[in-house]
Amino acid sequence: MKKKLTSGALVCAVLVSGALTQAEAQPQALAKPDPRLVVVISIDQFSANLFAQYRGTFSGGLGRLAREGVVYPNGYQSHAMTETCPGHSTLLTGKHPNKTGISANDWYDASLGKQVYCLADDSVVLAHDPKGRPVSPKNMVATTYGDWLKAVSPNSRVFGVSGKDRGAITLSGHQADGAFWLQPGFGFTTYVPPGQTAEARLKPVAAFNARMLADLKKHPFVWDYAKSPMDALLGGSAKRCRALEADYETGGRKWRAALPIPTATSEADRLRDLGGSPFTDQVTLDLAAQLRDDFGLGDGPQVDVLAVSLSATDFIGHRFGTRGPEMCDQIARLDEGLGEFLDRVGKAKGGVLVVLSADHGGADMPERLHEEGYEAGRIGTKAWLAALNATLRKDLGLAFDPLVADGGINTIDVVGPDRKALDPVEHVRITAAALALVSRQPEVVEAFDVNTLLTLAPEAADTSPEEISLRERMRRSAYPGRMGDIVVAFRPELVPATAGPTYVSTHGSPWDYDRRVPIIFWWKGGAPRERVLPLDTVDIAPTLAAVTGLKPPADVDGRCRPLGAGHDC
Numbered sequence: 001m002k003k004k005l006t007s008g009a010l011v012c013a014v015l016v017s018g019a020l021t022q023a024e025a026q027p028q029a030l031a032k033p034d035p036r037l038v039v040v041i042s043i044d045q046f047s048a049n050l051f052a053q054y055r056g057t058f059s060g061g062l063g064r065l066a067r068e069g070v071v072y073p074n075g076y077q078s079h080a081m082t083e084t085c086p087g088h089s090t091l092l093t094g095k096h097p098n099k100t101g102i103s104a105n106d107w108y109d110a111s112l113g114k115q116v117y118c119l120a121d122d123s124v125v126l127a128h129d130p131k132g133r134p135v136s137p138k139n140m141v142a143t144t145y146g147d148w149l150k151a152v153s154p155n156s157r158v159f160g161v162s163g164k165d166r167g168a169i170t171l172s173g174h175q176a177d178g179a180f181w182l183q184p185g186f187g188f189t190t191y192v193p194p195g196q197t198a199e200a201r202l203k204p205v206a207a208f209n210a211r212m213l214a215d216l217k218k219h220p221f222v223w224d225y226a227k228s229p230m231d232a233l234l235g236g237s238a239k240r241c242r243a244l245e246a247d248y249e250t251g252g253r254k255w256r257a258a259l260p261i262p263t264a265t266s267e268a269d270r271l272r273d274l275g276g277s278p279f280t281d282q283v284t285l286d287l288a289a290q291l292r293d294d295f296g297l298g299d300g301p302q303v304d305v306l307a308v309s310l311s312a313t314d315f316i317g318h319r320f321g322t323r324g325p326e327m328c329d330q331i332a333r334l335d336e337g338l339g340e341f342l343d344r345v346g347k348a349k350g351g352v353l354v355v356l357s358a359d360h361g362g363a364d365m366p367e368r369l370h371e372e373g374y375e376a377g378r379i380g381t382k383a384w385l386a387a388l389n390a391t392l393r394k395d396l397g398l399a400f401d402p403l404v405a406d407g408g409i410n411t412i413d414v415v416g417p418d419r420k421a422l423d424p425v426e427h428v429r430i431t432a433a434a435l436a437l438v439s440r441q442p443e444v445v446e447a448f449d450v451n452t453l454l455t456l457a458p459e460a461a462d463t464s465p466e467e468i469s470l471r472e473r474m475r476r477s478a479y480p481g482r483m484g485d486i487v488v489a490f491r492p493e494l495v496p497a498t499a500g501p502t503y504v505s506t507h508g509s510p511w512d513y514d515r516r517v518p519i520i521f522w523w524k525g526g527a528p529r530e531r532v533l534p535l536d537t538v539d540i541a542p543t544l545a546a547v548t549g550l551k552p553p554a555d556v557d558g559r560c561r562p563l564g565a566g567h568d569c
Contacts, residue, residue: 031525032566033547036350037298038145040171040307040540042091043334044084044164044314045507047361048073048516050322054331057237061338062331065356069522070563072535076465077360077517079476080487080510081410085118086477087359087537088170088309093142094541094556096476101141102170103479107407113420115406116482119169121191127198128189135165136191137174144173145541146305148550151175153302157295159204160307161188161288163280167309167359177295178204180287182280182311184271187212188287204294208287221279224260225325226333237332244325250367251499257324272502276315278333284310285337289344298348303548306345310334314362321365321505351523353547357537358517362507366495379443379496381409391437392430402430409496410508411484412438431485438486445489446470453478453487461557465536466512473510526565535561543569 052073058066065071077087079097081104089100097103102118109116121136146158160172160179168179169191178201180188187209192201202209225238245258261277264270274280288308291297297304313330320326346352363369366376389401396402400417407413414431416422422430431449438447448471459472474487489510490496497506507514519535521543538558545552546560546569560569 030527030565031351031523033353033521033523033526033563034351035298035353035523035548036300036303037292037345037348037352038303038305038544038548039345039352039354040092040145040305040544041338041354041356042088042167042171042307042309043356043358044167044309044311045317045322045360045362046313046358046517047322047513048075048518049361049513050313050327050331051518053323054328054335057240057332058335059339060335061340061342062335064339064342065354065520065522068526068528069354069356069520070526070529070531072519072531072533074466074532074534075357075517075519076534076536077358077515078465078468078473078536078538080470080473080489081408081477081483081508082360082510082514083408083508084164084314084359085166085170088167089140089142090537091357091359092144092146092171092173092307092541092544093140094145094538094545094552094558095142096538096557098476098478099142099555099557100170101139101479101482103477103482104407104411105166107411107482108404108413108484109481110413110415110419110421113415113418119166124191124193125198126189127192127202128183128186130198134191135169136193137169137172137179140170140174143553144171145544145550145552146307147173147175148545148552149303149305149548152550155300156302156304157297158305158307159288159291159295159297160309161284161291162309163275163284163311163315164309165191167311168307171307171309172305178291180205182275182284184275185267188283204291205287208290212283212286221274221277222260222263223273223277223279223329225329226278226336237329241325241328241332244323244328246324246368248365248367250365250504251501253499253501257320257326259325259329261326276312276319276502278312278316278330278337280312280315281310281330281334282337284308285341289341292345292348298345298350298352300350308341309359317362317507318505319502321368322362323364323368346524353544354520354522355540355544356518356520356522357540360507361512361514361516363495363505363509363513365499365505366493367499367504369493375493377494378499379409379490379494380498381405381496382498384443384496385409385412388434388437392434395437396430396433398430403434405484407484408508410488410490412486412488413484414486427485435486438488443491443494445491447489448474448487450478450483450485450487453483454480464534465515466534470510473515521563526563529564 369376
């Protein structure tokens with residue numbers, strides 16, 4: 001008959017068990033990384049600050065990686081436009097956005113007179129909706145680690161999974177066997193190149209989608225505080241997160257930061273809330289593990305790649321900020337979910353190498369920061385741009401607004417009355433006046449003419465990513481035709497975003513809270529190492545290439561970093 005432990009006995013048993021495990025552990029030879037499965041995990045908007053804030057609470061997958069891996073707590077996205085699309089494009093190409101061609105999430109094309117999405121491609125269609133916004137890796141002019149691998153090992157399999165198209169596609173590359181992202185209400189979708197069918201492209205995820213939707217119908221996801229058996233005994237994540245509840249006013253809207261999130265009344269809002277909750281990461285990890293099982297990734301003699309971009313942290317950071325109860329609960333759930341995911345992919349017959357990082361960081365909402373004594377505030381982007389246009393119209397005698405910022409307020413295009421390209425002479429005249437005007441604004445640290453950035457010589461290759469100049473950060477984001485005419489760096493404490501009902505904070509600046517991200521390499525049997533000096537995200541792909549015997553393209557910006565345990569570069 002089993003004894004029933006009291007609460008105190010259970011706590012003692014847990015603590016004693018941990019002590020016995022450590023005492024009985026015998027020294028083992030360190031394992032050299034020799035993977036047959038490379039798992040790359042990007043946590044969207046997972047800043048180094050967020051990693052440091054919650055690191056002491058990690059007990060699941062994040063805890064395993066942080067305790068047992070080669071940890072760089074000061075990794076950097078070393079470009080200026082710290083957004084999802086360009087950040088993901090650096091992780092497995094070894095190149096900065098000025099070489100990947102992905103300078104921002106969106107840019108303005110003056111020749112067309114409209115905004116262009118970073119992955120736009122009219123030659124394909126979406127598998128779930130032929131009339132939807134078509135996307136593919138076409139605009140990414142660099143190749144990825146998976147592409148390098150497929151070039152020398154055609155039998156290698158490469159899959160990408162994400163809550164966003166720009167997470168799945170930019171990580172998996174041009175030659176992937178599948179790049180899938182979540183479309184709320186449908187399941188995971190992909191793009192369909194000419195000559196292929198939606199049914200064939202969706203075949204790897206069709207059964208998963210059917211099961212997921214059926215389960216969701218029977219058990220609708222309700223976002224409340226995660227609970228564990230230890231919550232009542234030791235004060236776990238639910239108690240810790242609930243303590244962060246508070247009332248706020250953003251953009252004239254009063255709301256309470258707390259869980260559960262009220263159930264939306266309209267179908268559109270319910271789908272939005274579902275996508276912007278921990279549910280997104282839950283099903284993304286589930287699908288990624290299912291693809292590992294279905295295709296035997298890591299079971300064969302070749303090296304396979306599974307790229308996973310987890311989007312919920314970004315959705316939640318935008319909607320609720322980064323330091324409230326919502327993010328607290330998200331990180332607790334993510335930690336637990338990653339633990340289960342690592343257990344599942346660890347069943348691969350060959351060795352598994354896991355790399356974890358982020359596409360960018362993020363700051364908390366300025367209202368909460370202001371309450372804590374920081375000089376944080378907002379810039380009303382529409383009003384700010386309108387004031388610039390009014391001044392230029394008056395000073396230059398114009399009958400039209402010459403400035404547009406449809407690609408984001410950090411990048412400004414100079415256009416004619418039809419919102420298209422101007423005569424070259426007039427374009428130079430207006431751009432010079434606009435640059436001088438923008439540079440005089442008190443909320444601007446510095447503004448740059450993109451043509452100047454495109455002609456700058458790069459700073460020394462061995463310059464630390466934390467020491468590169470603002471100008472160099474901007475240069476690393478500048479790709480011809482995809483970055484506007486004027487690029488703006490606002491003061492660090494100012495958020496260039498207007499608060500709305502589903503948007504209170506953002507990222508995209510050249511400052512460290514948006515650039516600094518953790519980078520972790522982990523494999524079973526490796527020695528834990530804490531490396532506090534900076535590492536650039538473009539170093540990830542060359543390091544993976546060296547571990548798996550590949551030669552990256554000669555023009556990559558990153559370089560291999562020795563992981564130890566017999567791995568050199």
